[in-house]
Every structure is written in structure tokens, then in C-alpha cells.
Amino acid sequence: MSLYKDTIKGIALLVGIAIIISVIVNILSPKGIAFFGDYTTGVPDPVQKNSHISHDREIYSVKAVKEIFDSGEATFVDARTVEAYEEGHIKGAKSFPVNDFLDLIDMFIDETEKDVLIISYCSGRECDDSHKLAQYLEDEGFKNIKVFVDGYPAWEKEGFPVE
Numbered sequence: 184m185s186l187y188k189d190t191i192k193g194i195a196l197l198v199g200i201a202i203i204i205s206v207i208v209n210i211l212s213p214k215g216i217a218f219f220g221d222y223t224t225g226v227p228d229p230v231q232k233n234s235h236i237s238h239d240r241e242i243y244s245v246k247a248v249k250e251i252f253d254s255g256e257a258t259f260v261d262a263r264t265v266e267a268y269e270e271g272h273i274k275g276a277k278s279f280p281v282n283d284f285l286d287l288i289d290m291f292i293d294e295t296e297k298d299v300l301i302i303s304y305c306s307g308r309e310c311d312d313s314h315k316l317a318q319y320l321e322d323e324g325f326k327n328i329k330v331f332v333d334g335y336p337a338w339e340k341e342g343f344p345v346e
Contacts, residue, residue: 240317241330245337248302251329252343257300260320261335262312272335273304274344281305281312284319297324304331304338 209215242248251257252273259276261268268278279287295301301320305312317328331338339345 240328241332242302243332245333245341245343248331248338249341249343251300251302257302258295259302259304260316262303262305262316263310263335267306267335271339271345273338274346276304276346279303279316281316281319284316288319288323291320292323295325298326301325301328302331303328304334307334307336308332310334 242251252259259273260279261272261276262279262281263272264280264282265278268276268280272278277291279291301317303313303317303320305316313330313332313334317330320328
């Protein structure tokens with residue numbers, strides 16, 4: 184019976200240590216899961232972990248984005264990699280990989296009015312590059328930025344114009 188109790192205690196100790204380590208790693212990781220947030224929209228609101236998320240600028244409706252596209256009054260920017268952009272993108276969208284922001288921002292500023300509507304998108308709800316790009320553009324003085332949350336996969340699935 185003593186061996187059984189020692190085994191249970193050992194397992195409990197290991198599980199406790201594993202939980203403590205996982206919580207610490209999650210807290211320290213910039214991609215960690217937020218402990219508190221709004222999980223009602225289908226997309227976790229990890230504001231505590233990623234301050235670039237702003238639900239005020241998000242557009243969830245593919246049809247609403249298509250109406251904006253049809254109006255011709257917005258600049259669409261693809262925050263994905265150049266390779267992903269070249270495989271397919273929303274027709275007329277500019278390639279603006281978020282990881283190349285510093286290399287591309289001066290040219291973008293020269294070509295784009297600060298008050299134009301900008302629609303940033305990437306690979307859907309699991310990708311936060313469009314949110315990062317939107318925040319970086321806002322930091323540069325662009326005032327009217329929206330994030331197409333479902334991104335290129337939803338656009339393509341609807342059969343909307345692509346290149």
C-alpha cells in the first residue's frame with residue numbers, strides 16, 4: 184500500500200510541476216494564450232497578449248468586403264508572404280508582407296493617401312499578420328484601416344475576383 188501512495192504522490196507532484204511550467208511558459212510567450220478575453224466572436228480576443236488586435240476595425244462578412252471592393256474606394260493590402268501572394272491574392276491587392284514592413288513602408292506612404300480606406304487581410308482567422316499590419320499602418324498615421332478577418336481563403340471560396 185505504501186508503494187501505491189508513493190506512486191500517486193509522485194504522479195501528483197509531476198502533474199503539478201508540469202502545470203506550473205506550462206503557465207510560466209504561456210505567460211512569457213508572445214504567442215501565448217490569453218487567460219482572459221472575449222471568446223464569443225469565434226476569434227479569441229487575446230488583447231492581453233497581442234495589443235495589435237482591435238475588434239473595432241474587424242470585418243467578418245465576406246459580402247461586406249466584396250461591396251467595399253466593388254466600390255473601388257479602398258486599397259487592399261495582403262499581409263502574407265510574397266510567396267503566398269504570388270500563389271493567389273485578391274484582385275488588385277498590394278503585397279505588403281508584415282515581416283517586410285520597414286522595407287516597404289516608405290514606398291507605401293508615397294503611393295497611398297493617409298485617409299484612404301485600407302483593407303488588410305491574410306490567411307484567415309488563425310493568422311494575425313493582417314492585425315499587425317493594420318496596427319503598424321495606424322502607427323504611421325493611416326486613419327481608416329479595416330481587417331478582413333476571414334482573409335484570402337474566404338474570398339477565394341466565394342469565387343470573388345483573384346489574381
